[in-house]
Amino acid sequence: MKTLLHFGVVIFPGSNCDHDCIHVLSNLLGQRVTPIWHKDASLDGVDAIILPGGFSYGDYLRTGAIARFSPVMTAVRQFAQAGGMVLGICNGFQILLEAGLLPGAMLRNKALSFICKDVYVRVENAATPFTSHCESGQVLKIPVAHADGNYYADEVTISQLKAHAQVVFRYCTSDGETSDQANPNGSLDNIAGIRNAAGNVLGLMPHPERCAEEVLGNEDGRLIFLSMIDSLNKPRVAIQEVSA
Amino acid sequence: MKARIHITLKKGILDPQGKAIEHAMETLGFKSVYNVRVGKYLEMDVGETARDKAEAQVKAMCEKLLANTIIEDYTFELDSSALNPLGTGQREGAKR
Numbered sequence: 001m002k003t004l005l006h007f008g009v010v011i012f013p014g015s016n017c018d019h020d021c022i023h024v025l026s027n028l029l030g031q032r033v034t035p036i037w038h039k040d041a042s043l044d045g046v047d048a049i050i051l052p053g054g055f056s057y058g059d060y061l062r063t064g065a066i067a068r069f070s071p072v073m074t075a076v077r078q079f080a081q082a083g084g085m086v087l088g089i090c091n092g093f094q095i096l097l098e099a100g101l102l103p104g105a106m107l108r109n110k111a112l113s114f115i116c117k118d119v120y121v122r123v124e125n126a127a128t129p130f131t132s133h134c135e136s137g138q139v140l141k142i143p144v145a146h147a148d149g150n151y152y153a154d155e156v157t158i159s160q161l162k163a164h165a166q167v168v169f170r171y172c173t174s175d176g177e178t179s180d181q182a183n184p185n186g187s188l189d190n191i192a193g194i195r196n197a198a199g200n201v202l203g204l205m206p207h208p209e210r211c212a213e214e215v216l217g218n219e220d221g222r223l224i225f226l227s228m229i230d231s232l233n234k235p236r237v238a239i240q241e242v243s244a
Numbered sequence: 245m246k247a248r249i250h251i252t253l254k255k256g257i258l259d260p261q262g263k264a265i266e267h268a269m270e271t272l273g274f275k276s277v278y279n280v281r282v283g284k285y286l287e288m289d290v291g292e293t294a295r296d297k298a299e300a301q302v303k304a305m306c307e308k309l310l311a312n313t314i315i316e317d318y319t320f321e322l323d324s325s326a327l328n329p330l331g332t333g334q335r336e337g338a339k340r
Contacts, residue, residue, distance in 0.1 A: 062312055098312070107257065108260065108261075110260055112260050152314070
């Protein structure tokens with residue numbers, strides 16, 4: 001029997017996708033979820049952390065720039081450095097970049113507008129704890145909703161990301177082609193999501209929590225959460241088998 | 245000490261706002277305008293009278309928060325003649 005996992009969803013002032021994440025994890029996937037206020041210094045012993053989308057601190061100065069200094073981020077940093085799973089969605093991704101937990105930075109969308117629509121992303125690396133339910137090259141339809149999703153990093157960083165298979169999602173056409181036309185925001189190399197070198201921190205601009213149930217007409221996002229749940233359960237199962 | 249800080253996107257990073265403004269300038273007849281960059285301007289009273297200390301503080305602020313040095317450059321100037329009328333180190337609107 002699988003153990004009930006404990007997820008923490010961090011709520012910053014201005015977060016607005018926190019309850020969508022909580023809904024998916026608790027109501028749809030039956031996990032235990034604790035909302036964590038950004039002023040909390042403790043993560044309450046959770047198994048994984050989600051930094052949700054929204055407009056933390058009104059996007060003042062730069063997206064994610066102020067949230068990075070919230071008290072909870074010290075604990076999130078320690079958790080990530082100890083190997084804990086951290087998923088940053090949209091503004092959560094921007095916060096991870098500002099915090100230096102993922103490399104690179106976000107620029108304003110190339111066309112300067114806020115984009116809110118379904119996009120296609122190709123799974124570039126299915127061998128991560130966030131994508132184990134996907135197949136390599138699989139095309140997912142997931143909505144984006146952002147004004148600053150134009151991923152940028154210097155050449156050295158980009159080549160390191162590629163060398164270590166850290167680019168996890170790329171914007172593509174419905175057929176899986178990573179063309180300029182399929183790139184909604186001007187991201188370098190069509191990058192939609194990356195992980196850190198250790199593999200336990202993932203940030204992505206699309207919102208998997210907004211497409212994780214049949215009633216919404218799209219369940220592609222569910223794969224990300226199912227992957228996390230499976231990956232977190234696996235080591236426990238292995239330990240139980242060994243001790244038995 | 246008053247600090248005036250300018251933050252712009254690094255050279256080589258596309259600045260779509262700057263480009264749009266450049267095109268508008270051209271339409272207006274300012275045909276010789278180029279390299280328009282849009283940035284941020286911040287000013288603040290640094291509660292320091294020593295220039296070197298103020299400089300070190302503003303530099304640290306820019307590096308840690310005000311600019312994202314992956315994508316942005318910053319420059320600043322310090323002005324000791326523009327003392328806060330309430331006196332150094334006092335905030336405007338503070339209780340007197």
